[in-house]
Amino acid sequence: MKKIISALSCILISTFLISCATKKASPQNTDDNNHKVKVMVSIYPLKEFTEKIGGDNVEVNCLVPDNMEPHDYEPKTKDFENLINSDAFIYNGLGMESWADQVNNVLDGKKVLVVDSSKGVEIRKEGELVDPHSWLGLTQAKKQCENIKDTLISLDEKNKQVYEDNYESFKLELESLYNEYLPKFESLAKKDFITGHAAFxxxxxxxxxxxxxxxNLYGEGEPTPKELESLVNFCKDNKIKTIFSESLASxxxxxxxASEVGASVVPIYTLESKEDNKSYxxxxxxxxxxxxxxxSQK
Ligand SMILES: [Zn+2]
Structure with missing residues (x-):
């Protein structure tokens, strides 16, 4: 099935590229003062970061639609059209977008700045696999925001100070949340919690x-009966009273x-899509x- 889909999307992309070649140049690089920088991001948290830093100077769109699990997303022809009309495409990187190469091929030779927001992030791995969920670490989200800030400055130098100021104030908010919880977690003896997919x-x-x-990391693979049994035993041994659940996972x-071990289910946010109308x-x-x-439950 995957092969058929890939073949199909190749045909779609080629058809689209041929139809594009006859179009006039897009107006994205004109120098009028009212022009907003048009940014396409791959996933929700990058949209919010870019809006925070870009403010009114930037128009941000997100490729993966709301309420869709990004690990399952495949770009559509319409998405490529919107992408080509953007000034920049900012993606998470670290393998979050399995389709990033496909997009980059389409954008090759176009005037769209392609930015890997995870450049400089301290990568964590699980065995051989790179963990793509960098935005869920406040310290690494800060690095991604810095990359976004630098991207906006390179596209719109005259508003450099605005982007620097917005970035500084968002950075302070990230740091203040981190500083609030660090001593709280340090004071606890229990360190293990159970969640839906390995996003945290x-x-x-x-x-x-x-x-x-x-x-697992990519929101795939329900546990085998044996794995479930080992999770159940772990919960019992560690007196775990809460199981976190993500609306987009399972x-x-x-x-x-939870019912097996007498724990309650509490929602947790991966921010892979906007949920419950909550900001980042x-x-x-x-x-x-x-x-x-x-x-902290006893
Ligand atoms: Zn995930």
């Missing part, structure tokens, strides 16, 4: 915590596990508070 590795690294998950398995900082604060509550 960077968050855990920031605060010296450990996640155990129902699904809440059903979290619920089964609100969702991060909620995650940290819920994890703290879970770990």
């Amino acid at each position: 590795g960077y968050l855990c690294r920031d605060f010296g915590l450990t996640q155990k998950s129902v699904e 809440p059903k398995v979290s619920e089964t596990l 900082l609100e969702a991060m604060k909620s995650d940290l508070e819920e994890i703290y509550n879970c770990l």
Whole structure:
């Protein structure tokens, strides 16, 4: 099936490129003063970062639609059209977008600045696999925001100071949330929590915590009966009273596990899509508070 889809998307891309070649140059690089910098991002948190830093000077669109699990996303022909009309394409990197090469091929030779927002991030791995969820670590999100800020400055030098100022104030908010929770987590004896898919590795690294998950890094693979049994035993041995559940992963398995061990199910946000109308900082604060509550239970 995957092969058929790839072949199909190749045909779609080629058809699209041929039809594009006859179009007039897009107006994105004209120098009028009212022109907003048009940025296409891949996933939700990058949209919010870019809006925070860009303010009114920037128009941001997101490729992966709301309420879609980005690990399952495949770009459509319409998406490529929107991409080509942007000044920049900012993606997360670290393998979050399995389709990034496909997009980069389409953008090759076009006047769209392609930016890997994870450049300079301290990469974490799980075995051989790179963990793509860098934005869930406040310390690494800061680096991604810095890359976004530099991108906006390179596209719109005259508003450099605006971007620097917006970045500085957002950076302070990230740091203040980190500084608020670091001593709280340090004071706890319990460090392990259970979640839906293994998205919280960077968050855990920031605060010296450990996640155990129902699904793997890419939100794939429900646990085998044996794995489920080992999770159940882990919960019982560690008196775990809370199982975190992500609306985009598989809440059903979290619920089964919770009922098996007499724990309650609490929502946690991966921010892979906008959820419950919460901003990035609100969702991060909620995650940290819920994890703290879970770990401080006796
Ligand atoms: Zn994920």
